[in-house]
Amino acid sequence: MREEGDMMTTSILLVGVGGQGTILVSKILSQGLVKKGYDVKMSEIHGMSQRGGSVTTQIKFGEKVYSPSIGKGEADILVAFEKLEAARYIEHLKKGGKLIVNDTEIYPLPVLTGAAKYPGGIIELLLNTVENTTVIKAGEIAEELGEPRCQNIVILGSMVKALGLEDIDWIELIKENLPERVHQVNIKAFEKGLEVVGMPLTSEA
Amino acid sequence: MMKKLLTGNEAIARGAYEAGCLVACAYPGTPSTEILENVSQYEEIKSEWSTNEKVALEVAAGASIAGARALVSMKHVGLNVAADPLFTIAYEGVNGGLVIITADEPGMHSSQNEQDNRIYAYHAKIAMVEPSDSQECKDFVKEAFNISETYDTPVLVRMTTRVCHSKSIVELEERQEAKVKDYTKDISKYIMVPANSKRKHVEMETERLPRLREYSNSTPLNRMEFNSKKIGIITSGISYHHAKEIFGNEASYLKIGFSYPLPDKLIRQFAHEVETIYVIEENEPYIETFVKAMGIKCIGKELLPLCGEVSPEIIRKLLLNEEEKETYKLDLDIPLRPPALCAGCPHRGIFYEVGKYKDKIISTTDIGCYTLGMAPPLGVGDTCICMGAGITAGIGFDRVNEMAERGKRVFGFVGDSTFFHSGITGLIDAVYNGTNMVVVILDNRITAMTGHQENPGTGKNIIGQEAPMVDIETLVKAIGVKEDNIRVVDPYKLDETKKAVKDAYESNELFVIITKQPCALIKEVQRQRRGLYCQVNQEKCRKCKACLRVGCPAISYNGEFVTIDETQCNGCTICLQVCPFDSIEYHEGRR
Numbered sequence: 001m002r003e004e005g006d007m008m009t010t011s012i013l014l015v016g017v018g019g020q021g022t023i024l025v026s027k028i029l030s031q032g033l034v035k036k037g038y039d040v041k042m043s044e045i046h047g048m049s050q051r052g053g054s055v056t057t058q059i060k061f062g063e064k065v066y067s068p069s070i071g072k073g074e075a076d077i078l079v080a081f082e083k084l085e086a087a088r089y090i091e092h093l094k095k096g097g098k099l100i101v102n103d104t105e106i107y108p109l110p111v112l113t114g115a116a117k118y119p120g121g122i123i124e125l126l127l128n129t130v131e132n133t134t135v136i137k138a139g140e141i142a143e144e145l146g147e148p149r150c151q152n153i154v155i156l157g158s159m160v161k162a163l164g165l166e167d168i169d170w171i172e173l174i175k176e177n178l179p180e181r182v183h184q185v186n187i188k189a190f191e192k193g194l195e196v197v198g199m200p201l202t203s204e205a
Numbered sequence: 206m207m208k209k210l211l212t213g214n215e216a217i218a219r220g221a222y223e224a225g226c227l228v229a230c231a232y233p234g235t236p237s238t239e240i241l242e243n244v245s246q247y248e249e250i251k252s253e254w255s256t257n258e259k260v261a262l263e264v265a266a267g268a269s270i271a272g273a274r275a276l277v278s279m280k281h282v283g284l285n286v287a288a289d290p291l292f293t294i295a296y297e298g299v300n301g302g303l304v305i306i307t308a309d310e311p312g313m314h315s316s317q318n319e320q321d322n323r324i325y326a327y328h329a330k331i332a333m334v335e336p337s338d339s340q341e342c343k344d345f346v347k348e349a350f351n352i353s354e355t356y357d358t359p360v361l362v363r364m365t366t367r368v369c370h371s372k373s374i375v376e377l378e379e380r381q382e383a384k385v386k387d388y389t390k391d392i393s394k395y396i397m398v399p400a401n402s403k404r405k406h407v408e409m410e411t412e413r414l415p416r417l418r419e420y421s422n423s424t425p426l427n428r429m430e431f432n433s434k435k436i437g438i439i440t441s442g443i444s445y446h447h448a449k450e451i452f453g454n455e456a457s458y459l460k461i462g463f464s465y466p467l468p469d470k471l472i473r474q475f476a477h478e479v480e481t482i483y484v485i486e487e488n489e490p491y492i493e494t495f496v497k498a499m500g501i502k503c504i505g506k507e508l509l510p511l512c513g514e515v516s517p518e519i520i521r522k523l524l525l526n527e528e529e530k531e532t533y534k535l536d537l538d539i540p541l542r543p544p545a546l547c548a549g550c551p552h553r554g555i556f557y558e559v560g561k562y563k564d565k566i567i568s569t570t571d572i573g574c575y576t577l578g579m580a581p582p583l584g585v586g587d588t589c590i591c592m593g594a595g596i597t598a599g600i601g602f603d604r605v606n607e608m609a610e611r612g613k614r615v616f617g618f619v620g621d622s623t624f625f626h627s628g629i630t631g632l633i634d635a636v637y638n639g640t641n642m643v644v645v646i647l648d649n650r651i652t653a654m655t656g657h658q659e660n661p662g663t664g665k666n667i668i669g670q671e672a673p674m675v676d677i678e679t680l681v682k683a684i685g686v687k688e689d690n691i692r693v694v695d696p697y698k699l700d701e702t703k704k705a706v707k708d709a710y711e712s713n714e715l716f717v718i719i720t721k722q723p724c725a726l727i728k729e730v731q732r733q734r735r736g737l738y739c740q741v742n743q744e745k746c747r748k749c750k751a752c753l754r755v756g757c758p759a760i761s762y763n764g765e766f767v768t769i770d771e772t773q774c775n776g777c778t779i780c781l782q783v784c785p786f787d788s789i790e791y792h793e794g795r796r
Binding site for chain 1: 370372373443446514516519521529533534535540541542545580582753756758762772
């Protein structure tokens, strides 16, 4: 009903698996947006999800944000920390929206026990379906940096690039939110993430 | 003025601080847990984890009568536990302000039901406020303390998950000290024997409630926003923001922030101004029923759902009949990702062993991580109702198993914190009424599911100071369980766990197994076990998949090899112990 409102706010949906560090990323992202003077609402659902379930964080920013919820076809950008979760939440992405998907597999329990199969070819399917898809191998990048746990900050970098928000002092925020001994590696991870978007899309091969 | 991005829970804590609150208590429960965790950061407020919500409310009520501003928080089902004191404190009123936070869960992200606790305010006849974002959480808590003291009533602050766990910008202010008020003995107010209660009830109906109704009609917490008058929306809580997002300036709003008693005059005035009224609220038609009872036509639950959360998407679809937004669809079978017991979870060992008897027993389980023992492949669990029922529902089940001659032994499960919360009374009942069941107390040294809160068994209080430790085994003995029928086991050691389960199964008396091993996610435990992990020796592995039957998320089989994810593994060795071919190796010190 209120079309102009849709244009004024940007909706970001972060999805992943409990333990992947989505919450830290959404925290840093929303702090940066507040610093830039936006009205921000961030909504995260946790509880049982920290025991290996799906986690989602919804961030909306703009001049004035009302509802924190993001429904189907309402996300301007979907950031998936795990590829099965990208598939699970793809219906939340609006037509023409951007998808960033981390090319990593975390098997859910029904797959581990053999009750279900982890579907193959998710990345190809996403690339063929969503026009604006960026595949990122955050795990490999983090591994090269010698700190597997900074995967989430690599993803933060690629998100910042996709959103065109490079003018915010993210390095400062990374320092504020992380212990000093991991500052340098996370700053490098962030910079690597910034480089990913804009590069030719890679497929799963 | 300083502005900060806060969750609703953080803002409630900040509000309590700024209002001069002096005592705060709670029992943890999603989505309310972070309220007290944040309150406890303020040195000025004496904060404590209570053993359950009834205890918490009674402690806060005592503090209020003694003259301090007091706050108590709980999840929605916690208010059921605290309902006993609630209804009587409502008669007594307060001395220092008394604010009760209920965090409801429309949509049940992490709960066993989605009851609408606004009806408690109506039922107990206590004032209620409903914030819709973090700024209001802070402002309304401060106002709630004022209302409480001005009108001599406890005040219920009704939150929902989206308000608790959403962050939005809050302007911070200074703390206004509220000193401890004088306490004057007044048994006609504070001792609820029938003679006093009768008088207090009349006083509530004839004096307090009429004054609160006047307040409801005049407070800025209830406000009208006039735009286009074709549609008028009456709403509260998070639904206000969902409605604003959809209707913007194309509707007028009556935003209810003070929702018990509801503002009758304001509603009539609003109804007079607008053409069609929508009532947008989650779960029960609380406002709608009131509006309709006033003889005012409105549209609400005919179109909007009683179950689950409301969202802009739902309003668009159900109220406005709009088409779904254009999106992408994948033709793909996507497996579910249910929560699971973590790699290294100490509950796995006991459920694995009890699981071997699952066709010969009934297992009544309880609220906590260990509810997940019900999931395949472990599959242990017949019932789960509420805190404490892991023991007590088992008592009832045992009676009927006997009548029906089912020959099935009952295993009741309860966690450490849940045992302190409301398991002890159940175990006493089991002893007293001669129940020959097995009670398994899963002591993982923390309240785990809600994110690691201390409890009477952990030896620490909410701010990390040393605290007396209640010993579960001693307590179980003192209750009267025979010493021969108690086993304390390390659930990481399957042989001793197996033996205890066998003894318990074969006994025909009340039997208690206490498993002792700290939660694998406790930071200190993670530090200690950092270097430990298990690895599959691929030459020896015969792919029998026995290890997959322990349901560990670190173990997977890709059709070719069984592998253990070393980053998740903490070397608990349960898989190693079940491997019939000795093909899993244990390592200390990561490669």
